[in-house]
Amino acid sequence: DQQVKQNSPSLSVQEGRISILNCDYTNSMFDYFLWYKKYPAEGPTFLISISSIKDKNEDGRFTVFLNKSAKHLSLHIVPSQPGDSAVYFCAASDWTGGFKTIFGAGTRLFVKA
Amino acid sequence: DAGITQSPRHKVTETGTPVTLRCHQTENHRYMYWYRQDPGHGLRLIHYSYGVKDTDKGEVSDGYSVSRSKTEDFLLTLESATSSQTSVYFCAISEEEGVGTGELFFGEGSRLTVL
Numbered sequence: 001d002q003q004v005k006q007n008s009p010s011l012s013v014q015e016g017r018i019s020i021l022n023c024d025y026t027n028s029m030f031d032y033f034l035w036y037k038k039y040p041a042e043g044p045t046f047l048i049s050i051s052s053i054k055d056k057n058e059d060g061r062f063t064v065f066l067n068k069s070a071k072h073l074s075l076h077i078v079p080s081q082p083g084d085s086a087v088y089f090c091a092a093s094d095w096t097g098g099f100k101t102i103f104g105a106g107t108r109l110f111v112k113a
Numbered sequence: 114d115a116g117i118t119q120s121p122r123h124k125v126t127e128t129g130t131p132v133t134l135r136c137h138q139t140e141n142h143r144y145m146y147w148y149r150q151d152p153g154h155g156l157r158l159i160h161y162s163y164g165v166k167d168t169d170k171g172e173v174s175d176g177y178s179v180s181r182s183k184t185e186d187f188l189l190t191l192e193s194a195t196s197s198q199t200s201v202y203f204c205a206i207s208e209e210e211g212v213g214t215g216e217l218f219f220g221e222g223s224r225l226t227v228l
Binding site for chain 1: 156157158161171205215218221222
């Protein structure tokens, strides 16, 4: 049973437009929600996070929204740039003696120039 | 960049042989993790460590063992490799609770092919 779900395997967006990546989770005990970005042949890198007590966090072009009642979060990238083309993993973290982080399957974003 | 080194970066082995992947960190972080990445599954936690000689299982631990004899090193061992263990393996580290937001710092990955 997948605790973190990214239902869109891929997304294609025109440069300059908004990219919206979605994620759903099932476990209400998660404390932090994070987005990671991954380029081919590299390890994932942390992008942005939000704690369970907030509903929005913004960092430059990246904004994460959390809807706890719907168990849903989304990542908005505005404006999208070709360098944003990567796989984005949604993740949820539960602190129980270590940040045991559960990842979604990922969404591959293509930003067309 | 977090100082995390994985070795080997690539390995091809045969079914039934033992394999050990090494993760070395220079950040002195207490927590270390091993994940595997497979298409359609994202990253799945195999084992993690919360200190020297302190380890616990993740969601896909069958067929894997780990050891941590020093803060900086976390070893992942496949006692008898199977084709289903063909994957890309990532080591990650994190800081203490209350520091940061639980973010993980990843190594560059080790690609393992079991024939």
